[in-house]
Structure formats: C-alpha cells, structure tokens
Amino acid sequence: xxxxxxxxxxxxxxxxxxxxxxxxxxxxxxxxxxxxxxxxxxxxxxxxxxxxxxxxxxxxxxxxxxxxxxxxxxxxxxxxxxxxxxxxxxxxxxxxxxxxxxxxxxxxxxxxxxxxxxxxxxxxxxxxxxxxxxxxxxxxxxxxxxxxxxxxxxxxxx
Numbered sequence: 770x771x772x773x774x775x776x777x778x779x780x781x782x783x784x785x786x787x788x789x790x791x792x793x794x795x796x797x798x799x800x801x802x803x804x805x806x807x808x809x810x811x812x813x814x815x816x817x818x819x820x821x822x823x824x825x826x827x828x829x830x831x832x833x834x835x836x837x838x839x840x841x842x843x844x845x846x847x848x849x850x851x852x853x854x855x856x857x858x859x860x861x862x863x864x865x866x867x868x869x870x871x872x873x874x875x876x877x878x879x880x881x882x883x884x885x886x887x888x889x890x891x892x893x894x895x896x897x898x899x900x901x902x903x904x905x906x907x908x909x910x911x912x913x914x915x916x917x918x919x920x921x922x923x924x925x926x927x
Contacts, residue, residue: 770799772840772851777805789847793854803839804852811846824848826893834884836904855904863905877903 777794780802784791789808796803810817827838827850837853860877863869869877881903888894 770796770801770839772796772803774842774844774849777803777851779805794851796851802854802856804854806850806852808848808850809846810843810848820848824850830887830891832884832887834880835887855906857905859905860903 792805794805839851
C-alpha cells in the first residue's frame with residue numbers, strides 16, 4: 770500500500786504517553802484502517818540517523834507475527850509511523866478482562882516465538898519490554914497485505 774500523509778484521516782486516539790500518541794486512522798484511497806503512531810523526537814544528528822535506519826529496517830520486514838509498517842514520515846520534530854492496525858487490543862487488555870484460557874497460551878507463545886525467530890533470522894533483536902505491548906488481530910479482520918492475509922488470531926508485536 771502506498772501511503773501519503775495527506776491520505777490519512779484520524780478517527781480517534783487509541784492511546785498516549787510521554788513520548789507521543791497512537792491514533793486510529795483510515796487511509797482514504799483504500800479504506801484501510803491503520804494505526805498512526807506519532808513520536809516526538811529530541812535527537813541529535815547521530816541519534817536521528819540511527820532512528821531513520823531503524824525505521825527503514827522496520828519498513829522492509831514481512832512476517833505475519835510482526836506488525837507491518839507501511840511508511841514513516843519525519844515532520845516537524847516528530848516521526849509519524851503508519852502501522853498495521855491491531856483491532857483486538859494488547860495482551861495487557863486481554864489480561865484485564867480475566868484469565869486467558871490455558872488452551873490459548875501455547876498459541877500465543879508459538880506466535881511470539883515465531884516473530885522473534887523471524888527477527889533473529891534478519892539479524893535483529895527486540896530490545897523493548899514488549900510483553901504487554903503484544904497486540905492482536907481478531908479472527909474476523911481481513912488484512913489486505915498478502916503476507917498478512919491470515920484471519921486467525923495472531924500475536925503481533927512491536
């Protein structure tokens with residue numbers, strides 16, 4: 770999907786923190802729902818180059834167990850990342866609804882490990898504390914990318 774920032778219409782705020790905000794948006798030419806993550810930067814030139822390199826790396830990843838980044842824009846001291854929208858919330862959200870059924874836990878673990886194995890094969894490491902930022906796609910959501918065309922529950926993480 771080709772993305773231009775002017776083709777995105779913000780629908781609602783999904784969350785915010787000290788570094789930025791995540792919005793639910795629609796890519797108006799295709800009707801695709803996306804997440805628009807805006808992160809404020811306070812980087813010197815060397816850190817900015819490193820951040821841009823990391824964004825280029827994220828953009829080339831293609832795995833059903835790693836959230837897809839469609840594009841990113843550096844505008845007025847912020848990075849705006851257009852990401853695959855995960856409609857079923859985070860692992861933390863699921864845990865707040867009550868215990869996760871024991872039969873589901875191995876499926877989540879297998880998908881997380883699959884994503885980590887993919888990153889390892891790409892000679893990448895995940896350096897964040899991602900366990901509570903695991904996000905999920907509901908079984909009914911149809912994804913447009915051929916590499917993300919599965920409609921079963923998937924563990925997707927940033």
